[in-house]
Every structure is written in structure tokens, then in C-alpha cells.
Amino acid sequence: EAEVAQSPRYKITEKSQAVAFWCDPISGHATLYWYRQILGQGPELLVQFQDESVVDDSQLPKDRFSAERLKGVDSTLKIQPAELGDSAMYLCASSWTVDTQYFGPGTRLTVL
Amino acid sequence: SQQGEEDPQALSIQEGENATMNCSYKTSINNLQWYRQNSGRGLVHLILIRSNEREKHSGRLRVTLDTSKKSSSLLITASRAADTASYFCATAFTGGGNKLTFGTGTQLKVEL
Numbered sequence: 740e741a742e743v744a745q746s747p748r749y750k751i752t753e754k755s756q757a758v759a760f761w762c763d764p765i766s767g768h769a770t771l772y773w774y775r776q777i778l779g780q781g782p783e784l785l786v787q788f789q790d791e792s793v794v795d796d797s798q799l800p801k802d803r804f805s806a807e808r809l810k811g812v813d814s815t816l817k818i819q820p821a822e823l824g825d826s827a828m829y830l831c832a833s834s835w836t837v838d839t840q841y842f843g844p845g846t847r848l849t850v851l
Numbered sequence: 852s853q854q855g856e857e858d859p860q861a862l863s864i865q866e867g868e869n870a871t872m873n874c875s876y877k878t879s880i881n882n883l884q885w886y887r888q889n890s891g892r893g894l895v896h897l898i899l900i901r902s903n904e905r906e907k908h909s910g911r912l913r914v915t916l917d918t919s920k921k922s923s924s925l926l927i928t929a930s931r932a933a934d935t936a937s938y939f940c941a942t943a944f945t946g947g948g949n950k951l952t953f954g955t956g957t958q959l960k961v962e963l
Contacts, residue, residue, distance in 0.1 A: 743893070770949065781855070781939050781953030782894070795950060830893055838882065838943075840951065842893035 741765040743843035745831050751849045757819035760846045764813070764833030770794075772840060773806055773816050774830040782830055788814065821850045855940045855954025863960045870927040872957040874940030875920075881943045883916055884951065885925050888937045897925075897938075902945075930961045 744763040752758050764771050769790050774782035785804065787795040790811040799806065803822070808814040818825055826849050832840040858873045874883070882901045886894040900907045900916045900923065907914045913926040927934055937958050941951040 779956075781941075781956050783953070784950060787950065794948070828891075832894075834949065836949075838899055838949070839884070839896045840949075841896070842886075844893045845891075847891070 743831055743833055743841055745829075745843035745846055747846055748844060749847045749849075751851065752821050753851050754823055755820040757817065758821050758848065759818075760816045760829050760831075760848075762814045762816070762831030762843060764831070765835075765841055768833035768835050768841070769811070770834045771808055771814050772832040772834075773814070774832065776828040776830055776845070778827070785816070818848075821848075823850050826850045855942055855952065857938070857940060857954045857957045859957060860955070861958045861960070863962065864930060866930060866932055866961055866963050868930055868961075870930050870934070870959055870961070872925045872938050872940075872959070874923045874925070874954055876923075876940075876942045876944075876952075876954075877921065878942075879945040880918070881945055881947075883914075883923050884941045884943070885912075885914060885923075886939045886941060886953075888939065888956075890936070894939065927959075930959075932961050932963055935959060935961045 771788040773785045776782040785799045786806045788808045806816045828845045830845045832842045834840045855876045884899045885897040888894045898909045900914050911928045916923045937956045939956045940954045
């Protein structure tokens with residue numbers, strides 16, 4: 740069964756450093772989402788792509804976060820510089836229809 | 852901000868018992884979805900119920916939706932230890948396309 744791939748699974752970094760996360764959605768899924776999940780809370784949408792275009796990035800802290808999906812397939816989320824409050828699980832999801840989203844395993848980020 | 856609020860925050864039951872989780876939301880929705888998350892992993896889609904539906908079944912899962920009360924419930928019958936996980940409701944609000952807003956989650960523990 741096709742799955743959403745994410746790497747790395749775990750990342751430890753020091754504050755003020757740059758970090759990047761990668762996501763490869765299920766083949767054929769035009770819509771890709773990046774979520775941030777703080778421990779003990781539900782995921783919150785950071786950015787949504789339709790093919791290579793950003794549909795919604797209203798909750799993305801644009802002073803330090805950036806996301807791209809250049810060829811409309813895989814995507815990269817970057818944080819520069821990382822802050823202590825960025826410690827969280829970063830989840831990628833993709834969908835073919837407007838309904839079900841399929842999630843990857845996530846990247847657990849710890850900022851020291 | 853998270854639209855859905857789940858109740859209870861935590862639930863502990865014995866294997867074989869039924870588990871009921873509730874979700875309340877604030878605005879008009881197109882559909883409501885339930886997801887499961889095992890500790891430290893990604894989310895898995897369980898079931899979707901549309902705004903014009905009142906009840907839906909899938910295996911041991913039963914979901915109800917009351918749009919007049921802006922609430923939903925998830926019932927897991929004959930629970931198993933493998934059902935131990937966090938359960939999140941997510942709403943696709945009217946006019947929001949396929950953007951999902953997740954609740955705070957219910958932590959379910961099923962003991963042998």
C-alpha cells in the first residue's frame with residue numbers, strides 16, 4: 740500500500756540553526772499539507788499545496804518558515820533560524836480527493 | 852486555533868468494553884472526520900461523515916453527527932488493547948475547501 744514518506748524521522752538541533760524536512764506524497768496526490776503538532780495537541784495546518792501552488796499558508800510563520808513544492812511532487816519545509824518553541828512533530832499529508840488525508844510518520848524536531 | 856474540542860481528554864477502559872468519545876465544533880461544516888494516532892506516529896484516517904448524514908458505521912466504529920448541536924461522537928465497540936491510541940476529530944468547515952481543523956484529541960487506553 741502506498742504511503743507518504745518523510746525524512747528525517749528525528750532531528751535535534753540547536754536554536755538559531757537551520758533545519759529542513761522532506762516529504763514525498765503518495766503518487767498522484769495533487770494536494771500536499773504540512774502540519775505542526777505540539778505535544779498533547781492536535782495537528783495545526785502550516786501550509787497547503789495544490790500541485791506546485793500554495794493554497795493556504797495563513798498559519799505559516801513566514802519570517803522563519805518556508806515551504807516549497809517545485810515540481811508539484813515532493814516538498815521541503817525549512818525553518819531558519821530554529822527557536823526553542825519550534826520543538827514539535829512536523830507531519831506531512833497528501834490527498835487525491837477533498838476528503839481523506841493520508842499522513843506520513845512525521846519528523847520529531849527537538850530544538851536545544 | 853483549533854476548532855474541535857474533544858471530551859474526555861483521557862479515557863481508560865478494560866478490553867471488551869465500549870469506548871465513546873465526543874467532539875464539539877464551532878462553525879458550519881462540510882464533513883467531520885475521525886483520525887487515530889499511535890504514540891509518536893502519524894495519523895490514520897478512520898471514518899468520514901458528511902454534514903447531511905447522521906450516523907455511519909465502519910467495522911467496530913460508529914460515528915454520529917448532530918449538526919444542530921455542532922457535535923459528533925465516536926463509539927468503538929468491543930475494544931482491544933490495539934485500540935490504545937489518541938483519537939482526533941477534524942472538521943472541514945464550510946467555505947474552507949478541504950482544509951481540516953483538528954481537535955485536541957482523546958487519549959484512549961485499553962487495558963487487558
